[in-house]
Amino acid sequence: MSLVRTFILLFGLIAGFSVNIAIAQTDPESLRPLVNELAKGKYAETEKQIGALVATGDPAVAPALEALGAGVLFYRKSDGSVFITEKAGKTYKLTDPLTLEAKGEAGKREVKKIKVNNKLRRVIRAALGSLTLMAPDPEVRKTAAEAVFKARDPDSIEALDIALASETDESVQLIMEQARAAAVLNSDMDEAQKINAIETLSEMGNRDALSLLINVQSSSEGVVRDAATIAVEKIEKSIAAWDSAQNIWYGLSLGSVLLLAAIGLAITFGVMGVINMAHGEMVMIGAYTTFVVQELIRTSAPGLFEYSLFIALPLAFLASGLVGIAIERGVIRWLYGRPLETLLATWGISLILQQAVRSIFGPTNREVGNPDWMSGAFELGQMTITYNRMWIIVFAMLVFAGLMLVLKKTSFGLNTRAVTQNRRMAASMGIRTPWVDALTFGLGSGIAGIAGVALSQIDNVSPNLGQGYIIDSFMVVVFGGVGNLWGTLVGAMTLGVVNKFLEPYAGAVLGKIFVLVFIILFIQKRPRGLFALKGRAVEA
Amino acid sequence: MMSSFLFRAMDARAGIFMAILGAAIVLVPAGNLLVPETSPFHVPTYAVTLMGKYLTYALLALAVDLVWGYCGILSLGHAAFFALGGYAMGMYLMRQIGTRGVYGDPILPDFMVFLNWQELPWYWYGFDMFWFAALMVVLVPGLLAFIFGWFAFRSRVTGVYLSIITQALTYALLLAFFRNDMGFGGNNGLTDFKDLLGFDIQADTTRAGLFAASGLALVVCFLICRALTRSKLGKVLVAVRDAESRTRFLGYRVEHYKLFVWTLSAMMAGIAGALYVPQVGIINPGEFAPANSIEVVIWVAIGGRGTLVGAVIGAVLVNFAKTWFTAALPEIWLFALGGLFVFVTLFLPKGIVGTFSQGWTALRQRKISAAYEAGSDEPPTAPPHSPGAPANVTIPKPSAPVSGAAEPQPAE
Numbered sequence: 001m002s003l004v005r006t007f008i009l010l011f012g013l014i015a016g017f018s019v020n021i022a023i024a025q026t027d028p029e030s031l032r033p034l035v036n037e038l039a040k041g042k043y044a045e046t047e048k049q050i051g052a053l054v055a056t057g058d059p060a061v062a063p064a065l066e067a068l069g070a071g072v073l074f075y076r077k078s079d080g081s082v083f084i085t086e087k088a089g090k091t092y093k094l095t096d097p098l099t100l101e102a103k104g105e106a107g108k109r110e111v112k113k114i115k116v117n118n119k120l121r122r123v124i125r126a127a128l129g130s131l132t133l134m135a136p137d138p139e140v141r142k143t144a145a146e147a148v149f150k151a152r153d154p155d156s157i158e159a160l161d162i163a164l165a166s167e168t169d170e171s172v173q174l175i176m177e178q179a180r181a182a183a184v185l186n187s188d189m190d191e192a193q194k195i196n197a198i199e200t201l202s203e204m205g206n207r208d209a210l211s212l213l214i215n216v217q218s219s220s221e222g223v224v225r226d227a228a229t230i231a232v233e234k235i236e237k238s239i240a241a242w243d244s245a246q247n248i249w250y251g252l253s254l255g256s257v258l259l260l261a262a263i264g265l266a267i268t269f270g271v272m273g274v275i276n277m278a279h280g281e282m283v284m285i286g287a288y289t290t291f292v293v294q295e296l297i298r299t300s301a302p303g304l305f306e307y308s309l310f311i312a313l314p315l316a317f318l319a320s321g322l323v324g325i326a327i328e329r330g331v332i333r334w335l336y337g338r339p340l341e342t343l344l345a346t347w348g349i350s351l352i353l354q355q356a357v358r359s360i361f362g363p364t365n366r367e368v369g370n371p372d373w374m375s376g377a378f379e380l381g382q383m384t385i386t387y388n389r390m391w392i393i394v395f396a397m398l399v400f401a402g403l404m405l406v407l408k409k410t411s412f413g414l415n416t417r418a419v420t421q422n423r424r425m426a427a428s429m430g431i432r433t434p435w436v437d438a439l440t441f442g443l444g445s446g447i448a449g450i451a452g453v454a455l456s457q458i459d460n461v462s463p464n465l466g467q468g469y470i471i472d473s474f475m476v477v478v479f480g481g482v483g484n485l486w487g488t489l490v491g492a493m494t495l496g497v498v499n500k501f502l503e504p505y506a507g508a509v510l511g512k513i514f515v516l517v518f519i520i521l522f523i524q525k526r527p528r529g530l531f532a533l534k535g536r537a538v539e540a
Numbered sequence: 541m542m543s544s545f546l547f548r549a550m551d552a553r554a555g556i557f558m559a560i561l562g563a564a565i566v567l568v569p570a571g572n573l574l575v576p577e578t579s580p581f582h583v584p585t586y587a588v589t590l591m592g593k594y595l596t597y598a599l600l601a602l603a604v605d606l607v608w609g610y611c612g613i614l615s616l617g618h619a620a621f622f623a624l625g626g627y628a629m630g631m632y633l634m635r636q637i638g639t640r641g642v643y644g645d646p647i648l649p650d651f652m653v654f655l656n657w658q659e660l661p662w663y664w665y666g667f668d669m670f671w672f673a674a675l676m677v678v679l680v681p682g683l684l685a686f687i688f689g690w691f692a693f694r695s696r697v698t699g700v701y702l703s704i705i706t707q708a709l710t711y712a713l714l715l716a717f718f719r720n721d722m723g724f725g726g727n728n729g730l731t732d733f734k735d736l737l738g739f740d741i742q743a744d745t746t747r748a749g750l751f752a753a754s755g756l757a758l759v760v761c762f763l764i765c766r767a768l769t770r771s772k773l774g775k776v777l778v779a780v781r782d783a784e785s786r787t788r789f790l791g792y793r794v795e796h797y798k799l800f801v802w803t804l805s806a807m808m809a810g811i812a813g814a815l816y817v818p819q820v821g822i823i824n825p826g827e828f829a830p831a832n833s834i835e836v837v838i839w840v841a842i843g844g845r846g847t848l849v850g851a852v853i854g855a856v857l858v859n860f861a862k863t864w865f866t867a868a869l870p871e872i873w874l875f876a877l878g879g880l881f882v883f884v885t886l887f888l889p890k891g892i893v894g895t896f897s898q899g900w901t902a903l904r905q906r907k908i909s910a911a912y913e914a915g916s917d918e919p920p921t922a923p924p925h926s927p928g929a930p931a932n933v934t935i936p937k938p939s940a941p942v943s944g945a946a947e948p949q950p951a952e
Contacts, residue, residue: 348881355874516712524695
């Protein structure tokens with residue numbers, strides 16, 4: 001607190017702002033006589049003293065006033081000085097009301113309580129409100145104004161007016177005006193004032209304002225009621241718009257999760273024609289890699305926790321990629337051209353991987369922490385945007401772009417595409433097709449591992465993690481069209497947004513069922529997905 | 541006419557199989573009911589129920605083998621038909637509870653009373669009569685399969701795509717049946733059954749009867765499948781499996797053949813489910829899980845796809861192993877099952893029965909040629925050729941994978 005005060009002093013001096021107040025704030029001792037005066041006289045005089053304290057405009061007097069309201073402000077009989085007390089057995093612990101330092105203890109008979117009645121309590125509340133409204137810290141003023149908005153106490157209009165007059169921060173000023181409007185609507189002021197207030201609130205346009213205005217609409221009549229009705233309609237419209245924006249955001253967020261889960265599959269299934277039922281387990285391996293990295297960091301280098309995800313990313317890529325290459329070399333390469341058998345074999349592998357993870361890490365969920373920059377949320381208009389969802393969308397887009405770059409701009413990508421399009425021709429041109437197969441499969445699996453790092457931030461890390469994504473991933477790839485990464489992107493985003501728009505009407509489960517039925521019907525119409533590759537072969 | 545149909549179904553292998561199954565149908569219930577408990581030949585009731593369960597699984601596997609082994613349709617959603625048949629039977633059994641439920645409501649099953657439902661939903665009407673429920677056991681899965689197949693086969697959705705949408709179908713049903721609003725007991729499903737056709741469902745005689753019924757159903761369905769696959773229709777099915785487009789160009793309406801065999805298979809799966817439910821005493825949405833359907837496919841693959849007998853053997857063997865493993869070494873079971881998947885697809889592409897008969901044929905051929913060389917005058921008999929075995933059985937060399945087409949490879 002003293003640091004803040006010093007800072008304000010410096011700031012005040014440099015900018016030439018109200019130097020008087022700044023100086024008054026520097027020395028709590030200058031306030032002491034005023035505080036000590038509280039102990040003298042009857043209620044009326046105490047009230048006057050409270051007024052004098054508020055007039056200083058110094059937030060340092062707030063603790064004393066709060067204590068007075070709560071009935072824990074006592075004065076020492078011997079010298080008349082005032083303390084905040086806390087009962088400790090038979091004695092009282094004394095705290096200085098201004099500096100908030102401990103001042104020893106006092107016996108029961110040495111101190112006496114400063115009495116307050118209901119009227120005084122009200123005065124104190126109002127005083128505290130206006131004091132915090134005048135606080136030097138804009139954040140404090142903001143919270144105070146928000147509190148007034150919620151309380152809608154007509155008594156605080158006066159305090160707000162005073163605070164508004166000296167307010168310099170625009171965002172705080174806005175909240176104060178809204179708080180004032182809310183209070184005005186709750187008071188018995190004249191119609192013109194109220195209509196003004198309604199306008200202020202309808203500018204605000206959020207749910208708080210809406211519920212307030214609906215209240216006004218039902219409780220008032222005449223011009224005010226009409227104004228409120230118009231304002232309610234306006235707000236409802238804007239809220240509906242914001243709601244769809246929020247739904248689209250949720251949809252994109254779900255879509256990017258689907259994209260992350262499916263994009264690796266789009267490579268192995270789409271580009272190579274291999275149905276990898278163990279794909280979900282690659283995601284799981286990535287998530288468990290994150291868990292292991294975080295555990296190591298926790299035990300050996302706690303300072304690195306904020307960077308744990310960046311450390312986990314390459315490791316997860318390597319871990320899943322190597323497992324993928326091992327699967328390709330060990331099993332899948334014997335099964336090329338027999339996609340249904342591949343499906344069964346990789347399903348077997350997925351069972352083995354699941355059980356292996358269950359044996360090593362146990363069947364329960366594992367705790368993967370969010371770094372600070374991944375937790376929390378911010379408001380954009382009427383939308384709430386959580387940081388982890390936002391970063392996952394960004395991350396999904398980066399992964400997609402990176403993958404496109406690898407496939408389109410590198411020689412490895414060129415080889416992959418060549419083998420995809422015409423294996424024999426590619427082989428005759430000197431491309432080592434078995435190597436390309438293995439590396440492409442490794443790339444797809446590695447991407448799944450990276451997805452696992454991201455999904456570990458929003459989902460439970462358990463041996464069943466992959467199972468939850470495998471069907472959705474297949475739906476995305478099949479819907480988007482096999483062999484086309486753009487299709488996967490469009491497919492994932494479409495399914496995500498459609499799912500989120502269905503949810504409010506049909507519920508989460510029914511919405512998902514509708515999406516599944518929709519995909520089944522869609523496949524009838526376009527058996528090769530949204531963006532099918534064109535070809536001439538009959539037996540495709 | 542009928543006799544020729546049945547005659548076609550029989551040969552030595554089918555004969556042996558039927559004999560073993562027939563013996564089991566007679567001996568197991570007899571061993572349970574007639575042999576005193578002290579005797580070493582006594583079959584305990586739990587074993588009867590367990591074996592009855594295996595038989596229903598075998599019937600399900602048979603249904604999958606019919607579409608996969610003979611028509612090339614890899615269904616990853618057959619558990620859906622199985623569970624639907626099971627639910628139809630479960631609804632009948634629920635209605636039989638009557639006032640003996642926890643809440644004692646004469647009409648409404650317990651879970652509906654619990655959810656404050658006032659009257660029976662329309663789709664529960666009629667399930668108090670056995671004949672109606674029995675009809676629904678085949679009709680509901682059959683109808684769903686017909687509608688699904690009608691769309692899918694007409695649009696020429698094939699191979700992997702078909703497999704994935706069958707999976708989507710069973711997944712959607714799984715989610716739907718988990719909902720309480722559906723009126724099928726939600727998460728808990730239907731359970732706490734009391735009696736079936738007036739017989740106490742817990743009684744030894746009922747258990748033995750259910751075992752015999754399962755065995756009988758398996759025999760009848762086996763005969764139907766056998767006759768079907770050895771008929772001209774069966775030949776067309778195999779042609780569709782091996783070269784769909786060529787069959788179509790020859791003038792066959794491929795989608796009609798597929799639709800017929802697909803619907804028939806779904807009905808068989810429904811019957812299997814209906815026999816399964818009274819034996820295990822519960823049906824819940826977990827039966828719809830996509831993993832279950834995939835497991836059925838592996839039973840068929842292990843036994844030998846396209847052999848019918850193999851499907852039955854595979855189902856019984858794998859489930860016996862599962863029972864044993866999950867009791868003795870629960871940690872190992874998934875490793876073993878996963879290993880089986882990989883091992884069978886890599887090293888036994890024809891399954892147990894397929895590999896056996898291949899070895900048998902090779903042995904006979906060697907004997908015949910040896911007889912020729914020895915100058916024996918014994919007339920050489922041509923080795924019997926099994927029309928059922930899949931065509932693509934060779935494992936391609938890794939250096940030259942089978943796919944020459946200038947096409948991306950999601951090809952089947």
